[in-house]
Amino acid sequence: MSVVQRAADPEVDAIGLSFRDGDETALAEAYRRWSPMIYRVALRSLGTAADAEDVTQLVFVAAWRGRSGFDPSRAALPGWLIGITRNTVADAHERRTRDRKVADAATALATQPRPQHDMGRVVDHVLLADEIERLGEPPRTLLRLAFYEDLTHDAIAERTGIPLGTVKSHIRRSLLRLRTRLEVDDATR
Amino acid sequence: MRHVDEETLAMIALGEDTGSADDLAHLAQCGECAHELTQLRHLVSVGKELTADDVPSPPPPVVWDRISAELGLAGSPAQPDLGNPPDIPREDASTSEPPVTSPMTTPTAAPAPPADTSATVHDLAARRRPRIAGWLAVAASAGVIAGSLGGAWWASNRQATPDVTVLAQAALEPLPGWEATGVAQVEQVAQDASTRVVVVQVTGELGTDGYREVWLLAADLSGMVSLGLLTGSSGEFVLPDGLDLTRYSVVDVSEEPFDGDAAHSGNSIVRGPLGA
Ligand SMILES: [Zn+2]
Numbered sequence: 001m002s003v004v005q006r007a008a009d010p011e012v013d014a015i016g017l018s019f020r021d022g023d024e025t026a027l028a029e030a031y032r033r034w035s036p037m038i039y040r041v042a043l044r045s046l047g048t049a050a051d052a053e054d055v056t057q058l059v060f061v062a063a064w065r066g067r068s069g070f071d072p073s074r075a076a077l078p079g080w081l082i083g084i085t086r087n088t089v090a091d092a093h094e095r096r097t098r099d100r101k102v103a104d105a106a107t108a109l110a111t112q113p114r115p116q117h118d119m120g121r122v123v124d125h126v127l128l129a130d131e132i133e134r135l136g137e138p139p140r141t142l143l144r145l146a147f148y149e150d151l152t153h154d155a156i157a158e159r160t161g162i163p164l165g166t167v168k169s170h171i172r173r174s175l176l177r178l179r180t181r182l183e184v185d186d187a188t189r
Numbered sequence: 190m191r192h193v194d195e196e197t198l199a200m201i202a203l204g205e206d207t208g209s210a211d212d213l214a215h216l217a218q219c220g221e222c223a224h225e226l227t228q229l230r231h232l233v234s235v236g237k238e239l240t241a242d243d244v245p246s247p248p249p250p251v252v253w254d255r256i257s258a259e260l261g262l263a264g265s266p267a268q269p270d271l272g273n274p275p276d277i278p279r280e281d282a283s284t285s286e287p288p289v290t291s292p293m294t295t296p297t298a299a300p301a302p303p304a305d306t307s308a309t310v311h312d313l314a315a316r317r318r319p320r321i322a323g324w325l326a327v328a329a330s331a332g333v334i335a336g337s338l339g340g341a342w343w344a345s346n347r348q349a350t351p352d353v354t355v356l357a358q359a360a361l362e363p364l365p366g367w368e369a370t371g372v373a374q375v376e377q378v379a380q381d382a383s384t385r386v387v388v389v390q391v392t393g394e395l396g397t398d399g400y401r402e403v404w405l406l407a408a409d410l411s412g413m414v415s416l417g418l419l420t421g422s423s424g425e426f427v428l429p430d431g432l433d434l435t436r437y438s439v440v441d442v443s444e445e446p447f448d449g450d451a452a453h454s455g456n457s458i459v460r461g462p463l464g465a
Contacts, residue, residue: 024262024263027260027262031253031256035247035248035252035253036245036246036247036248037245039245039246039247039248039252040243040244040245040246044242044243049249052248053248053249053251053252056248056252057252057255057256057259060256061256061259061260064256064260065260124235125235125238125239125243126243126244126245128232128235128236128239128243129239129243129244129245130244130245132236132239133244133245136449136451137400137402137415137417137418137445137451138400138402138418138445138447140417140418141417141418141420142418143236144417145420146203147203147233147236147237148237150204152200152205153200153205159420159421160400160418160420161397161400161420161421162400166447168196168199168200169196171196171199171200171203172195172196172199175199175202175229175232175233176195178232178236179228179229179232182228182231182232182235
């Protein structure tokens with residue numbers, strides 16, 4: 001994954017440059033912005049809050065120590081962080097598998113949360129949910145009615161009292177905006 | 190031949206039986222449009238799989254403390270989540286990730302130095318629109334507005350059940366210039382004790398301009414949470430896990446213009462405090 005958002009975002013770029021140059025406030029800003037995504041990907045993949053916290057810590061520590069390896073011309077900082085997250089989560093899965101060989105298999109089966117092993121899918125879901133959260137109203141509700149209540153555009157217009165043309169353009173724009181999240185991820189898998 | 194327009198493609202991707210004969214004929218032979226439709230269909234199928242568990246939420250504050258300690262950060266840069274109690278992770282999801290990471294968000298939510306809201310605490314109640322709008326803009330720029338939360342998105346997936354406990358309720362009174370009243374209830378379903386739902390019902394004149402949005406406000410106006418769009422005269426909104434109702438204790442329904450601004454318009458129709 002090269003970037004989390006396709007369109008160049010000068011502010012994100014600036015954080016990336018400062019981060020690479022060792023500015024601790026850029027680390028704090030990166031944490032503020034992107035730790036929720038990283039934490040959620042880890043939580044969905046591994047299933048426990050403790051593991052997700054560990055992964056989040058490992059990712060930011062590794063990113064900071066390895067910041068000289070971050071090339072802003074190749075990736076935006078959030079995309080680079082998600083890449084580190086993928087590796088860290090994969091390591092955690094491997095460690096678990098090793099541990100399980102030692103542990104009583106039956107107990108492990110009974111007590112382990114069911115994690116999602118398909119990282120690409122987890123990342124897709126979290127990035128998409130993140131983007132939907134950012135849509136604001138009314139686009140978010142209009143999309144929800146289309147996605148989760150399977151309403152037609154006509155029915156949505158009727159239900160909300162929002163003109164059909166407005167409903168159509170909101171939903172079209174929301175889908176196009178959401179698609180950039182998936183495309184980006186697909187391109188780098 | 191002209192390509193199929195984006196709105197038609199979006200509707201087809203969502204499963205609607207639409208598009209003219211010309212559109213369908215074009216789709217059958219235009220690789221570009223067919224590719225576009227395939228991508229949109231993929232997006233729709235992934236989107237329909239989402240649950241509230243997919244929504245980003247900040248890790249507990251201790252994680253930053255550990256990172257800071259492990260790296261021996263000299264200046265110990267302030268963690269933006271410091272004011273955030275660890276027991277309400279979801280509440281902070283959007284404030285901790287300013288929308289500026291997204292290319293299309295409004296600039297009003299950009300991070301800014303913390304605002305002093307104490308001087309304007311009573312403005313919202315007074316509904317003096319210009320000043321209210323000013324306060325809201327300040328609050329938004331300070332990241333105070335929590336924004337809408339994941340839970341509200343999947344409210345429709347909640348299973349209907351008669352086994353409901355009312356945790357709190359509010360009588361909604363009209364603000365000056367409006368003739369509407371309403372009630373709101375916070376409900377908990379016995380089968381799913383972790384889920385709280387706000388049920389809002391409004392009667393009277395709700396206006397026809399723009400759209401209506403339901404909010405929870407902090408009584409001291411130090412924050413607000415958008416629960417979602419009110420369509421018709423009633424709606425149900427799932428509260429995010431851990432949202433503190435003693436803090437966000439006022440139910441508010443506002444009229445919002447189609448201006449692309451996610452912040453509260455300052456134009457409230459009805460409002461009321463939650464009580465037992
Ligand atoms: Zn075409």
